[in-house]
Amino acid sequence: MKAFLILEDGSVFQGESIGAKKEAVSEIVFNTSMTGYLEVLTDPSYAGQAVVMTYPLIGNYGVCLEDIESEKAWPDAFIVRELSELDSNFRTEMSIQDFLLKYDIPGISGIDTRALTKLLRDKGTMNGILTYDENYDINEIIPKLKAYSPSKVVEKVTCKEKYTLKGNGYKVALMDFGAKKNIAKSLNDRDCEVTVYPAFTKAKEILASKPDGIMLSNGPGDPKECTTIIEEIKQLYDSDIPIFAICLGHQLMALSQGADTHKLKYGHRGGNHPVKDLETGKVYISSQNHGYVVDVEKMDSEKAVPAFVNVNDNTNEGIKYIGKNIYTVQFHPEASPGPHDSGYLFDKFIKMMGGNK
CATH class of the missing domain: 3.50.30.20 (Carbamoyl-phosphate synthase small subunit, N-terminal domain)
Known part of the structure; x- marks a missing residue:
């Protein structure tokens, strides 16, 4: 036809x-x-x-x-x-x-x-x-x-009820904004017990479960549409619990702290995007899928600093929050690009929660 x-x-x-x-x-x-x-x-x-x-x-x-x-x-x-x-x-x-x-x-x-x-x-x-x-x-x-x-694409993709992947290590609360399975698996493979929460879960419920760490997942759509989620993330930020965020989660955390986002001309989607770790100077091959990026120049430099940059177009690929155990990246370390170039970021999250348990 x-x-x-x-x-x-x-x-x-x-x-x-x-x-x-x-x-x-x-x-x-x-x-x-x-x-x-x-x-x-x-x-x-x-x-x-x-x-x-x-x-x-x-x-x-x-x-x-x-x-x-x-x-x-x-x-x-x-x-x-x-x-x-x-x-x-x-x-x-x-x-x-x-x-x-x-x-x-x-x-x-x-x-x-x-x-x-x-x-x-x-x-x-x-x-x-x-x-x-x-x-x-x-x-x-x-x-x-x-x-x-x-519109309302996060609402379409998030899980309807929370569920848990058992583990003997740290307890991680994973906010599902459209989470890929490999995010929970990457944590579970490091012996974490992962509880996956629907996108619109209140921060109060997550904090009441006393997790060792919080993970903010990837997801679809314009991050600025997620106004109610951003308000809950502000409360998660104010806690002392370590937070690691990927893709949409990275954008939502930045918006919760006064940064801005804008739409790219044609986005980053593929398994071959080079990103530079600004702390070590090393370049990693990353998997990406996003149409929006964080405007770090509009962010309070006393609150956060860029952690990664895209080698192709110099857009932001990660943020470290000063005085907080919070680290976010725009790309997908769980997607095995390279094939294991950026998997170390999950190990870094484990260390943020206290190291091997």
Whole structure:
């Protein structure tokens, strides 16, 4: 079946339908990872977005459900150059096409994803529609695309009830703003007992459980929308409990302390972004998935200092809070980039809670 991807600037890409047969309006973003399409599809941070994979062949190693980052797929649509019809991998349990069908994700293949990516880099992230209607009226579609804005995405992706992963070490409270499974696993592998809380849990409840540390997770959307969560984070900041935050959690902590955030032209999404640790001078390869960054120049320098910087565009990638046991990063140390370049940050969090237990 023919499929059409239409962007708000009037650009049209014609290809073939993959996955579920349904129309989708979404923000179009691109990911530069060469592998990890399953992790991309199951990352809650992609809620409210349609993902373009820049690597030309997707699906060749199939789907291994052990590798998923959450219980379902989140993107509004999946956009690829070529979807492999054969999956060759001793661990595979289904094809990527069957996976898209199972989770009702529509998509398009056979388009020039390189041209699409260059367009998004040149003009910035745009909204788009995936449609099968050959008689579409572009003059009718464009105003709808320009008016589209995803909202309340954290509410969609967070867990509904708290749950605990048992461990014999430190007790960690993990705030789920759209947490990838590997965050809890990275803590659990270090023997921490991890209790995962819904995003809108009151700070009073978390502090009453007397955790040894608090983890603020990744998640989707504009951080400034999370006004009630930011108010609760202010109370967590005022406690003496060590806090480690990733991605959206990093942005929310900064906003809670008077900093500002802004939207990047086309975001950072992929497994190959270099970041520099400003304390050691070392550069690490990081996995990233975000469209917003913290404006550290608008932050009180007596309260916080930059900890990491992006080597490509000099945007902030981490913050250390002065006089506090609080450390936050924009990238994903749990995602095994490098493959283990930045896993040491979880060990640093363990030390913040008192060292090996």
